[in-house]
Structure formats: structure tokens, C-alpha cells
Amino acid sequence: MQRLSPSLCGLSGHSAASPRGNDFGVRISWLRVAAALVATSAACLSGQSLSWQSAADQAAQIAPDARIVVLDVGAGRVIASRRLGEAARTLAAPGSTLKPLVLYGLLKSGRWDAESRVACDRKLIVAGRRLACSHPAAPPFNAREALTWSCNSYFAQVARSLKPGELGELLRPTGLLGLTGLTTQEAAAEFREPRMTEDEQFVLLGVAGVGVTPLGLAVAYRWLAMEMAAHPDSVATRTVSAGLRDSASFGMAAGAGLGGVDVAGKTGTAEGDASTQTHGWFVGLAPAERPKIVMVIYLPAGRGADASRVAGVLLAHGPLESR
Numbered sequence: 001m002q003r004l005s006p007s008l009c010g011l012s013g014h015s016a017a018s019p020r021g022n023d024f025g026v027r028i029s030w031l032r033v034a035a036a037l038v039a040t041s042a043a044c045l046s047g048q049s050l051s052w053q054s055a056a057d058q059a060a061q062i063a064p065d066a067r068i069v070v071l072d073v074g075a076g077r078v079i080a081s082r083r084l085g086e087a088a089r090t091l092a093a094p095g096s097t098l099k100p101l102v103l104y105g106l107l108k109s110g111r112w113d114a115e116s117r118v119a120c121d122r123k124l125i126v127a128g129r130r131l132a133c134s135h136p137a138a139p140p141f142n143a144r145e146a147l148t149w150s151c152n153s154y155f156a157q158v159a160r161s162l163k164p165g166e167l168g169e170l171l172r173p174t175g176l177l178g179l180t181g182l183t184t185q186e187a188a189a190e191f192r193e194p195r196m197t198e199d200e201q202f203v204l205l206g207v208a209g210v211g212v213t214p215l216g217l218a219v220a221y222r223w224l225a226m227e228m229a230a231h232p233d234s235v236a237t238r239t240v241s242a243g244l245r246d247s248a249s250f251g252m253a254a255g256a257g258l259g260g261v262d263v264a265g266k267t268g269t270a271e272g273d274a275s276t277q278t279h280g281w282f283v284g285l286a287p288a289e290r291p292k293i294v295m296v297i298y299l300p301a302g303r304g305a306d307a308s309r310v311a312g313v314l315l316a317h318g319p320l321e322s323r
């Protein structure tokens, strides 16, 4: 437990009432997020102790169904959670959260050029399935920008470059496809090695052919954090790190930045197998410069932007210093 002075509390220079990006129809309203962030200020001013578990409890107040996992990057253990049992057993399509993991591996092995640009008309259709982007109209993206704006067209192009079996080879080292060993009674990821180009695209975009648990995704992003720490000057690290920071600053995951902490992260939105209801993900690393924690927020109903706002509340109530 750590007692913090008001100067260490979040909210510096940010307004919860000024959403950026173009994600509409949110389920985590800005009013609730703003109220939760105001509560942070009150807690800070009263000198209450801040811990990750109390932060997770606060975040759950605006999203009671959320599965929340906070991992210590150094020790690799769970330091806070909400609904941990469900976080270990809930298998869901990961949406766009796989993009940074696959991109990192491809850049590291020289199989993709970070400066490759792909134009996007925001109307991607793969095998008759609409996978439209929700980012604003923009010139062709490079890899960093494609992460920031979670461009499906860009990563569909990346998927076309994959060799047979390569997707599994890229994902297995992250730990995402195995058991984490962090709790009992956990589910292993579902993954079918794609054979057709369209299937490669579905898996890389996280919409079909793959199911992961929130706990598994937390372990995979811990792997990413450790990889990037070990190779800080590589093109792979610079590109992915910058893309994730931009995403949580002004891109699709900007809600996470409202917590006042320098955070890097990625949202994900996907539908269930048997319904058109979406679920939402946010996976983040904080502080962005030298991550100490990995956080995963999974909302059984909602979108990635909603999950990023829950992360913003989590960070605002947590013990990390604000910007």
C-alpha cells in the first residue's frame, strides 16, 4: 500500500467530457466515467491509500461484469483482479488485440516493412463479412499509424503476406495459445491454423478461428513488454511501442489516457459465435516508457472503446504517478 499526495493523482490536463475519435454508441457513458474520475480526485485529496486491487474495484463500479486482470510485468503474477475465475475461463474472439503481437513478430524477423503503406476506404469485406474500420478518413497508413487507428484494411494486407503455419509460429512464443499456470481451472486458447488467405485474415483480425481468455491475453502482452524492454532500439519495438502509445493517447484506445497515466494499449471489438452482440477488450502497458504492469479489461457486452474507458478509471485510481 502506498499513500499518495494529491500531486501524484491523475486527471492532469484531461477532460473526461471530451472524447476523441469517432466511436459512437458506447455503453460505458462519459457521464459515468467522468463521475468515476471525479471520485478519484476526492480520494486523492483525502489521502486514501491507492492499490491496484482498490483501483480494480473502483473500475468495476462502472462495469460490474468486467473481467479485469492486472499483472506485474517483472514478477509475472496477478496483483489485482475482478472476476479472475471468469477471466481464466472466458474464451472470446480477441478482435484487434492480436494485431500488435503479430506485427511485432513480423517486424522483428524482417518479414514486414514498418514503412509499408496501405490505403483504406473503411469498407473492408472479407469472404462476404463486413469488417469496416471505424477510424476517420485518412491517407494511407504505415504500420505505426495502422496500430494507432486499428486499421483492418492494413492488417488484412499483412495477413495476405503470411506463409502457411506462420501465424501459429508468431503467436506461440507469446504464451497466448497455452495455459498460463496463474490460476487453476483455466481454459486454453482455441486456435485453428488457417489454410486459406481469408482465414488468415479472420484470425489476424481476431474475429474467427481464434478464442482467447483475458488471462491468456495478459500473459501475451507481458511477453510483448519484456520483448520490447530487451530490444528497445529495434524497429519492431519502436514501431509497436509508438503505435500503442498513440492509440491510448489520441487513437482508438484514447479512453485509457483519461486516467492521467502515460499508458500504451490496444482495444478490440468482436462478436460472439452465435450472436451479433459485441464484446470489448482493452489491453494496456503502463507506464508506457517502462511498463511495470499489464492490464486487461474484458467486457462481455460492449466495445473496445468502452473497455479503454474502464482502463482509464483503473489507472486514475491506481498507484502509478500521473503524467
Ligand SMILES: [Zn+2]
Residues within 6 Å of the ligand: 120, 121, 122, 133, 135, 150, 151, 152, 153, 154
Ligand atoms: Zn482502416
